[in-house]
Amino acid sequence: MGMFNKGGGRDDAAFEMSRDGPLIKLGAIVIGVILVLAVLGVFLLRVTRIEAGHVGVEINLAGKQRGASEIPVRTGWVVYSPLSTQIIEFPTFVQTVKWTKDTNEGHPVNEELGFNSKEGMEIFVDVSLSYAIEAAKAPDFYVKYRLADMESFTHGILRDVVRNSLNEVASTYVVEDIYGEKKAEFLSKVQAKIEQKMSPLGVSVQQFGFIGAPRLPTVIATAITAEAQAIQQAERARNELATTQAEAAKKIAEAEGDAKSLVTVERPATNGADRARWRDDPATA
Numbered sequence: 001m002g003m004f005n006k007g008g009g010r011d012d013a014a015f016e017m018s019r020d021g022p023l024i025k026l027g028a029i030v031i032g033v034i035l036v037l038a039v040l041g042v043f044l045l046r047v048t049r050i051e052a053g054h055v056g057v058e059i060n061l062a063g064k065q066r067g068a069s070e071i072p073v074r075t076g077w078v079v080y081s082p083l084s085t086q087i088i089e090f091p092t093f094v095q096t097v098k099w100t101k102d103t104n105e106g107h108p109v110n111e112e113l114g115f116n117s118k119e120g121m122e123i124f125v126d127v128s129l130s131y132a133i134e135a136a137k138a139p140d141f142y143v144k145y146r147l148a149d150m151e152s153f154t155h156g157i158l159r160d161v162v163r164n165s166l167n168e169v170a171s172t173y174v175v176e177d178i179y180g181e182k183k184a185e186f187l188s189k190v191q192a193k194i195e196q197k198m199s200p201l202g203v204s205v206q207q208f209g210f211i212g213a214p215r216l217p218t219v220i221a222t223a224i225t226a227e228a229q230a231i232q233q234a235e236r237a238r239n240e241l242a243t244t245q246a247e248a249a250k251k252i253a254e255a256e257g258d259a260k261s262l263v264t265v266e267r268p269a270t271n272g273a274d275r276a277r278w279r280d281d282p283a284t285a
Contacts, residue, residue, distance in 0.1 A: 046082050050075050053093040055135040057142045059086040068139045088148045092135045094206055097154050099162075100126035101215075107155075112215075115166040117175040126211035129162060129194075137202025144201050158203070165193040179214055 050056045056073030060066050062084045073087065080087055099111040101124070114124045133141060147153050169189045170178060178186050191208040198205060 046080055048078050048080070048087055048089075050078060050087075050089060053091060054089050055092050055133070055138045057088045057090065057139050059088060059142075060084065061086060068142050070139055072135055072138045074135075088142060090133050090138050090141065090148075091150060092133050092138075094130050094132045095150070095154070096128065096130040096207075097158075098126070098128045098211065099159065100211060102126070113159075113163050113166060115163065115170045117170050117178060118173055119175060121175045121216065123170070123175065123178065124215040125166075127162065128207070128209055128211050129158075129205065130207040131158070131198070132204050132206060134202045134204055140200075141202040158198070161194060161197050162190075162208075165190050165197070169193055175216065179216065183210070183214075 048056075050073055052075055054075070056078060058069040058071075058073055058080070060069065078087055098106050099113055100106060101110050101112040103109060112124050112126055114122060116122055142148075145153060145157060147157075169186060173182065173186055177183075187209055191205055194208060195205045
């Protein structure tokens, strides 16, 4: 009896295993499919997020429409296939770059810009530039420069454009104008030149200017300063002379008025009787 029960237990276990076998296999298949899909999903689908102040450019890597899509990808979540598509993100907020001689500002190297004036005089300057990528033109920007690294663009391409624009405009100005009273006009023309080159490609220039005064050879800077001081002194002397002349004219006018008041005589009477008395005895008139 005991032996029968033991044998029956083994038979029941075998029966249960044979009945659950297909379910176990089905479960294994489902798990395997899920794992395969998960692995394929890693390679076939990606999810990224375009942050605020940025725009995405969708690059098609396969098919007839290869290249950058003309419509930029706006802020939000984006699902794409890395096998056929690439998403490149560009900042659209205003960025400011400074190129200076000071190694403690910007990169730890001398980044000053140099250009030549109309006379061929070499001038060195520290400059500040603010710019932004226009969202609607981000695809054009990528097609032109093929860059996703804004650092390389800023300190490579954009820096060259600024330096060339400085030289082009400075070739029409003498050094005294750039250093002196026409500096604002000069900077305005340089900014306009930069905008002319960069605006069609989606780069909007917000601000451009010198940081501090342009650096000239010491002899030239001293001569320009002396000339400016001489002009200021001459102007001051002219103003002082005009003031002195005005004060003298005022005093003369006052003296003439006093003199006239002293020599003023009462006019003779105008009626007939008075005129007769005046002829007979002027003292009684």
